[in-house]
Amino acid sequence: YATHRESQTSLQLLSCIEFVKQQTAREDIHFVRFEAADLHGVCRSKTVPARFFQERAAHGIYMPRSYLELTLSPKDNEVDHINSIHFKSDIILKPDLQTFRVLPWTAKTARVICDSYTFLGDPLLTSPRYLAKRLLSQLEEIGFSLHSAFTYEFCVFGIAEIVNSKTISFPAATLFTDHDQSFMQDLFDGLYYTGGNIESFSTSIGPGQMEISFQPDYGLQATDNAFTFKTAIKEVAKKHGCIASFYTDMAGFYNSGIFSHSLWDINGKKNLFYSGDNQEQLTDIGKNWLSGLLLHSAALSSLVAPGVACRKFLSKDSKESQDKISATWGLNNNSSTYNVKSYYTRGTYIENQLCSAMANPYLVLAITVAAGLDGIKRGLNLVDSLKGDIDVPELKASTIPLKLEDALSALQEDKCIRAYLGEPFIQYFIAMKQYELETELDSERNKFLEYFI
């Protein structure tokens, strides 16, 4: 695996650390958080006094326990031996100093996002951020860069009692029309200083439900923002005496996390989905990319809609209830799986409607790029002329299963997605999800999950 643009020599690292030390002295920082994302995209961190930062940054930090309590039984087939022997050992978090920022919504605390390694020093093949980084670099080798943004729906509600009835009914003091002022104030400024711009904020259809959309960014920056935002909004909400949640269960409202992206050339001059003159035509590269998404929709849906109840909204409005629906695309059509839009200033881009707010943003990006790349390399084309109609064409696009088990097995069979994401991650991901489905579903564990997400 080749070197990339910023493989720092140790001199570079030193002066970078020196710069950070000055900043902590000047802004009177007492604590630095070393953060990493786990499989659910939930933030896990270790807090270190600033006095020990220099040491920790050079040698990394040891985290001695396994991945969130699960067992792996090496029962059936012979796998690459190098893997499971280290399962009991520590992993090392090494900070990526570019992401060092002061957290404006806490007092005297800064943070740094880390990459995780085995204790031998190799990157951990199952870490989401590492997968995203690897696929982006493959995209760069062939001279492209990704311009993307997330749009999240989430619920904010006051502290209420949680009893187990059918529908939610909260107290009247709703947050509908009261665009609580300082709440927005902290949120906007907080995100602005850690590098993310919010484009607009509005209410959504459900009571207490809100929608927030980001300004797009290049490369990894977009997912770091989403990751940061997920932590930020929980803590800002808590400061204002309420709770924010992205969770969806069978009965409640559905929180979507739409991922809209477009391809540009390497130094961000031209938009490669946009074809210049006046009527809207998708460029050839665009068609290939879109066909890749259509082809791998089944496998793709297991990563971008990972919750059991994430597919409830797909089956809302058709009479007879079969257990899979077909993937569609459309031009400016909000009820299709992939929606192609184009505006005056930003050119043409694709919105992926399948994503839910529970998905891990690093995995969403990784699998979208994997599917798109496959479309480009095999030059697929499952698309006709400009007009889209209602009736049913004959096609081998894949269908989207309505149950999670089927989506996991679809992931199981999809050869080339496995090649892109790597063997150890796929096995680990599938083993983990089945474990959730098997252990009896008493209320204990899930409520657990809900408080993290």
Next chain:
Amino acid sequence: YATHRESQTSLQLLSCIEFVKQQTAREDIHFVRFEAADLHGVCRSKTVPARFFQERAAHGIYMPRSYLELTLSPKDNEVDHINSIHFKSDIILKPDLQTFRVLPWTAKTARVICDSYTFLGDPLLTSPRYLAKRLLSQLEEIGFSLHSAFTYEFCVFGIAEIVNSKTISFPAATLFTDHDQSFMQDLFDGLYYTGGNIESFSTSIGPGQMEISFQPDYGLQATDNAFTFKTAIKEVAKKHGCIASFYTDMAGFYNSGIFSHSLWDINGKKNLFYSGDNQEQLTDIGKNWLSGLLLHSAALSSLVAPGVACRKFLSKDSKESQDKISATWGLNNNSSTYNVKSYYTRGTYIENQLCSAMANPYLVLAITVAAGLDGIKRGLNLVDSLKGDIDVPELKASTIPLKLEDALSALQEDKCIRAYLGEPFIQYFIAMKQYELETELDSERNKFLEYFI
């Protein structure tokens, strides 16, 4: 469709935006709300950071979801094809910069009212503000302008428990005599700076019920005030720890929204309903206008009393219960449908007693002008000399149905009202109201509506 008085060139637009930018810099504004009215007259908005205002104002803002959750099945007859294909696509809100104002009852926020367009750039034929604007311009072509005002009744009550019994009984600390001071303070100043003047404030018959009446204004300004007032009073009430509501249901009190209007010449010198010497006579133009209202009362009532329980008070005091009553008019007579009054300073004007507070002020104005115009153009006269009496004359004035379904079908048959309001709006309005009536009436949805209105 021709240009009207303020067709802005892009240069005008630019300097106007430049001016707004300086104002936001000087007044330290952080957020701008882009507001539009929906069918119920409820305010829908998107909040944008001030940093992005310039862009948004030039290109408008995209709103990607449909009109408040309804389905339309194009089943029976062939309609103009250009319409339903775009139903899944976005609409664009373009701000009308004349309505840019700082909202004094919030912190660091300004607002702008928008007109809505399809994404091809044509005005949306179903938007209430657009209908009002079009009918007013027709009025101006024939050299008239409308001088009008609204008078609203609404309920303000503290936060109470909502159990499902027959009548309301609240705690004793009523707002009867306590003209809560700073509450009025904020309300009056708030409205004054956004262009609306309140004439008087008093208590009404129901407990917790209040009546507020505005100073009249010319043209669209009167409805913008009403629209603003509906949002303002909810938020000011919330700041003072209580809730304001315009809703009427079968059991509670009736909140009226009386619309009083008069015709003037183009530059507001003479009142065309007023005839000069001493005993009160309505001018010929007045009689035509009044006859138009009388003729179309059935269709008119479906827009100015759109709630199921809005007609409860019509049938209060007659013995046998047939299902329609006749439209009447009177001179200084408060129990007739249309009441003609005349005072020393403001001359003669007509009060429409049918209107309820749930009506959408833009639609109330649009249909009143439509009916009046019809009376003028066909020179109708259903009126005798000055005296009005109690006994029953022989006449073909229309009758007012007591059930909403009948009012909708009356709207269905009224040819010339449809011509004025346009085909797409009528179909859409009727389809939407039937949808409310059909879906089973469990408590869920309606309570929904109640919290918006």
